[in-house]
Amino acid sequence: MKKILLILLLAVGFLSTATAYAFHGEPRKSPVxxxxxxxxxxxxxxNTIASLFEEARDACEExxxxxxxHECMKAQKETLDSEIATLLTEDQLEVxxxxxxRRREHKRERCAND
Numbered sequence: 729m730k731k732i733l734l735i736l737l738l739a740v741g742f743l744s745t746a747t748a749y750a751f752h753g754e755p756r757k758s759p760v761x762x763x764x765x766x767x768x769x770x771x772x773x774x775n776t777i778a779s780l781f782e783e784a785r786d787a788c789e790e791x792x793x794x795x796x797x798h799e800c801m802k803a804q805k806e807t808l809d810s811e812i813a814t815l816l817t818e819d820q821l822e823v824x825x826x827x828x829x830r831r832r833e834h835k836r837e838r839c840a841n842d
Contacts, residue, residue, distance in 0.1 A: 763812070766827060767820045777812055784808045 760778045763769060769777065784804035791797035809828065816824055 763824075767816065767823055769820070773815050776815055780808055780811055 757765070760774065760781055763777060764774045767773075784801075784807070787804055788797050788800035791800045813821055813824065
């Protein structure tokens, strides 16, 4: 009986994982992992950017309302982007700016469709 239950639980776990991948494709990367890959960051850049993201997240944790948290995150994003830009080489900065442009365009398209 325990073996049957174990097999059923494994099957359910496998099916739910397979379903999640089918609907969402590959799991999303963290913003830091995405930047490491796209910008080909060195270890020092990656560690500094990871720390910046952590600080930005922590800065908004104590916001009391949803609106307040949204405004805090918006301000942190602007600060974070400018701090990241100072760490990048010219080539990396060019790629970073292109990524930012694509993100803004994608956001505009989503807003237009709503």
